[in-house]
Amino acid sequence: MSSRTTSVLTIAGIAVLSIAAYAVYFDYKRRNDVEFRKKLKKEKKRVDKSIASSKASLPSSPDAVGVDELREALEQVKAEQVPISPEQKEAYFMTQVASGEQLSLQGPMFSLPAALAFYRALRVYPSPVELMVIYQKTVPEPIFKLVIELTNLDVSMSVPKSGMDDLDEETSPVKGRVEGYYLKFPPKSFGVKVETRQVGDGTKKTLVLTKGVKTGEAIYKEFPIVAALDSDIQEAGTHCSQCLRSVEPSMSIRESESHALNTVYCSAACQSAAKSQYYGLLFTLERPLPQEIPSEPSTAEQLNERHKAQAQFANYLENEMPGHAAPLLVAQFIARQVNAEMSKLISQTLSKTTMTADQADFTDADGGDYLLADHFERLRYVDVDLPEDGLKLLTAVLDSAMPGLDALATEERYATLLGKMLYNAYGVYYDGGRDDRPVTNNRPEDIERTRTPVGTSHQIGSAVYTVSSYLTHSCEPTARPSFDSGTSQLHLIATRDLEAGEELTVAYVDVTQHEGESVVDCRRRRRMELARGWKFACPCERCEREGQEMGVISEDKIKDQSKVEKSMERFEANEGLL
Numbered sequence: 001m002s003s004r005t006t007s008v009l010t011i012a013g014i015a016v017l018s019i020a021a022y023a024v025y026f027d028y029k030r031r032n033d034v035e036f037r038k039k040l041k042k043e044k045k046r047v048d049k050s051i052a053s054s055k056a057s058l059p060s061s062p063d064a065v066g067v068d069e070l071r072e073a074l075e076q077v078k079a080e081q082v083p084i085s086p087e088q089k090e091a092y093f094m095t096q097v098a099s100g101e102q103l104s105l106q107g108p109m110f111s112l113p114a115a116l117a118f119y120r121a122l123r124v125y126p127s128p129v130e131l132m133v134i135y136q137k138t139v140p141e142p143i144f145k146l147v148i149e150l151t152n153l154d155v156s157m158s159v160p161k162s163g164m165d166d167l168d169e170e171t172s173p174v175k176g177r178v179e180g181y182y183l184k185f186p187p188k189s190f191g192v193k194v195e196t197r198q199v200g201d202g203t204k205k206t207l208v209l210t211k212g213v214k215t216g217e218a219i220y221k222e223f224p225i226v227a228a229l230d231s232d233i234q235e236a237g238t239h240c241s242q243c244l245r246s247v248e249p250s251m252s253i254r255e256s257e258s259h260a261l262n263t264v265y266c267s268a269a270c271q272s273a274a275k276s277q278y279y280g281l282l283f284t285l286e287r288p289l290p291q292e293i294p295s296e297p298s299t300a301e302q303l304n305e306r307h308k309a310q311a312q313f314a315n316y317l318e319n320e321m322p323g324h325a326a327p328l329l330v331a332q333f334i335a336r337q338v339n340a341e342m343s344k345l346i347s348q349t350l351s352k353t354t355m356t357a358d359q360a361d362f363t364d365a366d367g368g369d370y371l372l373a374d375h376f377e378r379l380r381y382v383d384v385d386l387p388e389d390g391l392k393l394l395t396a397v398l399d400s401a402m403p404g405l406d407a408l409a410t411e412e413r414y415a416t417l418l419g420k421m422l423y424n425a426y427g428v429y430y431d432g433g434r435d436d437r438p439v440t441n442n443r444p445e446d447i448e449r450t451r452t453p454v455g456t457s458h459q460i461g462s463a464v465y466t467v468s469s470y471l472t473h474s475c476e477p478t479a480r481p482s483f484d485s486g487t488s489q490l491h492l493i494a495t496r497d498l499e500a501g502e503e504l505t506v507a508y509v510d511v512t513q514h515e516g517e518s519v520v521d522c523r524r525r526r527r528m529e530l531a532r533g534w535k536f537a538c539p540c541e542r543c544e545r546e547g548q549e550m551g552v553i554s555e556d557k558i559k560d561q562s563k564v565e566k567s568m569e570r571f572e573a574n575e576g577l578l
């Protein structure tokens with residue numbers, strides 16, 4: 001297999017989760033929506049016609065399709081007009097996919113016409129990478145390979161020699177989307193970019209300033225993708241579950257007693273944002289499909305099952321996992337993907353109608369250029385032991401909401417997501433942090449750590465961000481996270497004057513030398529915490545300097561155990577892009 005083919009195949013590994021929701025939705029519509037079935041029948045007639053005309057113009061021996069033949073076919077397709085309006089695009093998409101399906105049943109003679117039909121559909125689909133995932137699973141292998149060859153050929157015909165900067169995503173949708181990621185992320189307004197640096201045997205990504213800043217200035221502000229209160233605070237009802245703001249009990253909006261998870265909000269906007277992102281699907285009996293899609297009402301028995309599954313999951317989160325936010329963060333993330341997929345399929349997105357501009361994070365995660373899956377795919381993680389109960393209870397909640405959704409949380413996927421949450425979460429804290437966080441009986445290696453410069457034991461909740469996930473650690477950091485707006489929005493503040501090109505670092509742990517603590521003890525404490533939580537030996541200048549002063553000649557190096565997802569790793573290794 002050529003390296004190009006391998007890379008496209010690995011690219012196709014992206015966004016499996018969101019596509020599963022898409023498949024569930026289609027299957028659902030096929031079974032329940034009369035109008036949708038009628039539309040499909042009509043499409044089939046059109047398809048039969050186009051098959052007849054394909055048969056008439058077939059090449060004599062298309063079994064093995066040569067590059068020239070592919071190139072010629074591709075040029076023809078590219079010369080075709082692509083529909084413009086969303087309705088026309090949808091109709092075109094359906095016709096092409098249906099044609100591809102029918103043609104692929106007609107034997108090897110029809111492989112190329114089938115691949116071309118699938119390729120045409122790819123040109124108008126808003127998330128081509130995701131569509132490749134569906135193809136990979138559903139299209140016969142020889143035809144799928146042809147679609148990949150067409151995509152590769154398209155890239156080689158359209159990538160300018162000067163490099164990636166002018167990459168035309170319209171004409172090379174799959175690769176453009178993957179390779180162009182770090183050209184668009186983070187958005188320019190953040191004033192930072194992602195750079196790859198050599199560290200020991202491997203490479204690490206880090207954030208670098210694109211413009212100078214002064215001490216105390218906010219470099220950027222970022223909303224989290226997912227956030228959760230510590231369970232004792234959630235139970236006390238003193239903070240908003242959505243933005244983590246402190247709320248006066250008399251001013252708060254409390255969810256109905258019948259809901260599985262007791263939740264408090266600071267405003268109607270936060271309540272509806274939480275509902276549309278995750279709460280509605282995971283903790284209420286509301287129908288998971290948008291109003292626009294008709295469905296049979298659930299039976300009393302189904303509702304009862306759903307309530308039971310939610311209550312068990314909520315009990316697990318609140319009572320069995322004190323000090324652990326990761327299971328809820330993973331559940332939120334999966335639910336948010338499902339909701340984003342559902343809303344993409346209807347004209348009026350739920351998120352647009354329920355989120356205020358202030359709450360919509362920059363990622364435009366519910367429909368922008370890049371989806372949640374694109375961001376998460378690239379984040380590092382560590383292996384975690386799979387807590388069986390968590391997975392079982394979450395899949396029961398998803399399955400009871402809509403049969404099939406449970407397939408979104410496979411063992412492997414769940415473990416990876418958990419590892420990503422644990423590795424990338426920040427602790428949210430106000431005014432220097434609290435002192436009353438309950439101490440858990442967990443063994444030190446089982447304690448959930450967040451990147452919190454005042455120490456995880458002083459946080460009120462955990463949150464995961466996309467841009468800030470790339471910040472590396474230093475015991476003499478150039479920046480610090482702050483939550484000055486009184487919410488989970490992270491403000492990254494410069495700790496000294498910094499110039500464009502300087503690396504941004506934060507303290508993952510409390511690096512202050514406390515009263516009565518010796519330099520040696522402070523150094524040991526922070527290095528121990530870094531090794532336990534993030535599995536690396538800190539190579540920062542302060543550690544070096546203090547180590548030399550103490551006469552530490554060589555220390556056992558901890559092997560960095562962090563990982564990136566295989567698809568991304570192979571892609572980067574093959575193409576040497578980043």
Ligand SMILES: C[S@@+](CC[C@H](N)C(=O)[O-])C[C@H]1O[C@@H](n2cnc3c(N)ncnc32)[C@H](O)[C@@H]1O
Nearest residue numbers: 199204205380423424469470471472473536562
């Ligand atoms: C949460 S991730 C941070 C993003 C990460 N830099 C990346 O490459 O995507 C934590 C990882 O960064 C690495 N890391 C953080 N600070 C570092 C440093 N000062 N030197 C070397 N590795 C560091 C750790 O090994 C850990 O694997």
